[in-house]
Amino acid sequence: MNDLQKYHPSQVLRYCPFCGAADFEWDGFNAHVCKHCGHKLYVNSAAAVVALIQNEAGELLLVRRKFDPAKGTLDLPGGFVNIGEAAEDAVRREVKEELNLEVTETTFWRSFPNQYLYGGIVYFTTDLVFVCKVSNFDELEVSDDVSGSNFLPINSIKPEQIGLASIKNVIICLQKSASIC
Numbered sequence: 001m002n003d004l005q006k007y008h009p010s011q012v013l014r015y016c017p018f019c020g021a022a023d024f025e026w027d028g029f030n031a032h033v034c035k036h037c038g039h040k041l042y043v044n045s046a047a048a049v050v051a052l053i054q055n056e057a058g059e060l061l062l063v064r065r066k067f068d069p070a071k072g073t074l075d076l077p078g079g080f081v082n083i084g085e086a087a088e089d090a091v092r093r094e095v096k097e098e099l100n101l102e103v104t105e106t107t108f109w110r111s112f113p114n115q116y117l118y119g120g121i122v123y124f125t126t127d128l129v130f131v132c133k134v135s136n137f138d139e140l141e142v143s144d145d146v147s148g149s150n151f152l153p154i155n156s157i158k159p160e161q162i163g164l165a166s167i168k169n170v171i172i173c174l175q176k177s178a179s180i181c
């Protein structure tokens, strides 16, 4: 059993959060059902955003992850969408937090499903990838959960340097495409 199976919600969540009963059974698909009070608790996919930012030479801006999961590997800027937040606002906020850059335009490209082990439980995410326009890179400064950044030609990026599976898929997909959009 790998970690994604071992820490799947069906293995980790044992008690009904409403009545506390241990008769909390996984339905084999996407929910737990409490046999005691009847409550059904769904496991949903959380929305996350990913930014594709290119410089004038068409190189892609990559960041280095400061924390686990996949600490030290290459990544794309982004993060989770907050509750009550639009995805377009989330991608602007994450780029500002991680790189101190102002995104002036966002265009949705495509999405990728992902699984993410954090704090002893697997989270399911839908990574929404946006092409982000940044006109001024003078203020670029890494902070938050990023330890470095670099512009790289898309075809020079080695997928094995990318830590997160869905971001690896984004890069592979980009390398197969003639252009981003």
Ligand SMILES: [Zn+2]
Binding pocket: 016, 017, 018, 019, 020, 021, 034, 035, 036, 037, 038, 039
């Ligand atoms: Zn219950």
